[in-house]
Amino acid sequence: METTSSWKAHGGTQGVYRHASSATGTDMHFAVYVPPHDKGAKLPVLWYLSGLTCTHANVMEKGEYRAACAKHGIIFVAPDTSPRGDDVADDDSYDLGQGAGMYVDATETPWAPHYRMRTYVEDELPGLIGDVFPADMTRQSITGHSMGGHGALTVGLRNPERFRSLSAFSPIVTTIGAPWGRKSLTAYLGGDEAAWRPYDACALIADGARHPHIRIEQGGDDEFLAEQLRTGVLRDVCAELGQDITIHLRPGYDHSYYFISSFMADHIAWHAERLKV
């Protein structure tokens, strides 16, 4: 692992790192904020999965998480959203290929060799974070935005014992039931929707997955809400199947980091309550 930048922020350290990923077969960048802490202390970890077109850097520059992470003593980890490079398959559209990994392990040509973001965020990167940073990997929570909200919900619902709490900003709640999901999962996983179900938050809950602490923040004026994000589908599935969920609809807010940054400190405080015990 190589440190590409490291600067002091709110008494802690904001770093960006690069490593050769065995999951993706490419170099991957990720960002980690380590808050001020006593020597030898092990700190809880909050994962943040980003949305379409993003790298590790969008939330680092616009997410406004550092003050809250410093206050609550939480490490914040932001991976990239896909493998990248000249040898990595891509597409001209913004919602497929590089920047749009959808947190799946692709099985289809030409994506399968490198698009293994499920293994990367679920297995490989946690191993590295636990080895290299002062992280208490028995205390993890996960959040994300849009495609990354889908990632947070699906990674969290598949691994409820690992994550104390799941939250999401403007998540894609169903990949099967919305165009962004249908387009990318058809490409990455093929046409058999049974293979998509581990990558659809609503389908996971319908298939029996549960988590005791799920919180959603959704902008009421988000341009993607009705067609792509479909928060109401998750609300209805949870009500019908008895999955507790807290959904805050915030009038006047859109899909952007103006919205995310407005509620980031609230989400970190909410996760901190569950990470401290």
Ligand SMILES: N[C@@H](CCC(=O)N[C@@H](CS)C(=O)NCC(=O)O)C(=O)O
């Ligand atoms: N209109 C956007 C659609 C994609 C989009 O809104 N991406 C969200 C995540 S789903 C984002 O965070 N974009 C980067 C940013 O705002 O910094 C585009 O074409 O780039």
